[in-house]
Amino acid sequence: MVLSSLLQSRIGSSSSHRPPGPKGLPFLGNLVAFGRDELGFITETARRYGDLVWLNLAGWPALLVSDVEAIETILVKDHDNYIKHRLALRHVKALFGNGLLTNEGESWRRQRRLAAPAFAGQQLLAYDTAIVSLTHQMLDRWTNDQVLNIHPEMMELTLRIAAKTLFDSEAEWDIADIDHAANDLVTEMESRFKRPILIPDGVPLPGHLRYRRAIRTLERVVSSIIAERRASGLEGRYDVLSRLMEARDEMGKPMSDALLRDEAITLLLAGHDTTALALSWTWLLxxxxxxxxxxxxxxxxxxxxxxxxxxxxxxxxxxxxSVALESMRIYPPAWIIGRESIGTFKLGGYAFPAGVTIFISPWILHRDPRYFAEPETFRPERWMGNLAHELPRFAYMPFGGGPRICIGQRFAMMEAVLILTTMAQRFSAEWQSGHKMTPFPSINLRPMGGVWLKVKDRQTRH
Structure with missing residues (x-):
């Protein structure tokens, strides 16, 4: 009753004061249905109740937004009134610190300005050789008619590319340590984001112990590379970390080592995972x-x-x-985006209080027949014309949107196209339908069961 009373006091006592939405269970509201089948639940509720859907997550007010004009208001026009969800960020604060993924306000804007040049203009041209070379190294291990799960192959490849382009590191011990740590971190973060409450990192749960050990591993790798750069100098270096170390703000100050650590870990984990998923889904299709x-x-x-x-x-x-764009339409790795209102706001004629959790789902938007003909069908040719310019601004948003759009989106698209191209030069692939695969909406959208393919050699060698 306490949670129910709190909810009513936050949104008003009459249902006319809020958008429509599913009724849910006593006390738990829609939390159980949402947790049981996230993709099915948000798809069905959006289809049934419309572009603004009111949800009750165990007494906590939430809003599922699929109206593109409302999304533009949240992510662009009034973006200062919405922050990343605080509970979700507290789950990963020890990992990402004050990096671009978690920071807010003027401090975030300063970091964004410092980091942006590393992902813009001519700087991107320095990365193509590493991307293509490392892709060929992966393909050299494959054999004709080999059946393999492409997802771990893509994860390892994009991790190696991230280590090379971010740190200029190809050391096998670094790659192995980062890979092991990243797997432990993703597993623990998936578990944490399913919890309705925050359990402090200091509680000695097995997952917490692995999580803290993995963070120490990444910190050790990043700190040793930073120290090596400081000792050897940055001249002639084109990796992202070196560019961040060279960056200066308006007062001429560089990033601190603590902030370099936060940005390096953020870019490493956020960058390689989403690109690997995009490529895995692409090869499935x-x-x-x-x-x-x-x-x-x-x-x-x-x-x-x-x-x-x-x-x-x-x-x-x-x-x-276009193949890459269409793959990210059907299977967007970032399947849902969360915000929290820090002040009152209005959308669609409704007034809302501060503290409302807001969900924006590319999974819903990308499959909306108002914007995409035959939305469930894989049709890369739809992107060959003017569709990208004709769509409403937030009908397609695989990299988010607004000031907090993914800083590495240009790099990610370049990387995906170069990897696809290099792979297709040497191999074709046949999906092995006997292996069951299910889209699993964790932190990102994952192929549960793997993406199993039989690869066939095109007899092209370089």
Missing amino acids: LGQRPEIQARMAAEIADVLGDRLATTHDIPRLKYTE
């Missing part, structure tokens, strides 16, 4: 549609022949880029 895969391979052969891909080829690889 390509493996199911051999005619699309063949068209992509034909474009690549026409543009490149037998030579290696570079950043300069990407503008001519229109269909290959």
Whole structure:
């Protein structure tokens, strides 16, 4: 009764004061239904109740927003009134510190200005050789007619690319330590985001112990690389960490080592995981549609022949880029975005209090027939015309939106297209339907059960 009374006091006693939504259970509200099947629940509630859906998560008020104009208000026009969800961030504060993912306000804006040059303009051109070379190293291990789970292959590859482009590191011990730590961190974060309450890191649960040990591992790797850079100098270095170490704010001050640590860990974990997922989903779809895969391979052969891909080829690889865009439409790795109101606000004629949790779901938006014809169908050619310019601003948002849009989106698209191109030059892939796969909405959208493919050699070697 206490939770129910608190909820009523926050939103008003009449149901007319709030948008429609599912009734839910006593005390728990919609929490059980949401936790049982997140994708199914948000899809069904949006379809049934509309673009603004009121939810009760165990007494805590929440709003599922699918109206593109309301989303623009939240993420752009009034973005200062909405922050990342505080409970969710407290779960991972020890890991990400004050990095770009978790920081807020003027401090975040200062960091964003310092970090932006590392992901812009000519700086991106320095990364293509590493991306293509490391992809070939992965492919050298594959054999004709081999059946493999592509997801761990993509995770390892993008981790190696992140280590090289972020840190200029190819040391096997660093890669192995980072990989082990990252797996432990993702497992624990998935568990934490399912909890309705915060359990302090100091409580000696097995997952907490692994979590803290993994953080120490990443801190050790990052600190040793920073120390090495300080000792050897930054001249001739083009990796992201070196660019961050060189950056100066308006007062001429560099980032502190503590902030460098936070940004390095944030970029490493947030960068490699989402790109690996995007590529895994892409190959699932390509493996199911051999005619699309063949068209992509034909474009690549026409543009490149037998030579290696570079950043300069990407503008001519229109269909290959469209394959990546369409994959992220159907299976957006960042399937849901959370905000919390810090002040009162109005949307759709309703008034809301501070402290409302807001959910924005690319999974819903990307499958909305108002914006995409045959939304469940994998059709890369839909991106070959003017669709990207004709869509409402937030109908397609695989990298988020507004001032907090993913800082590495250009790098991620470049990386995805170069990896797809390099892989398709050497192998085709057939989906192995005997392996069950289910989209699993954790921190990001994961292929539970794996993406199993049979790869066939195209007889192209470099």
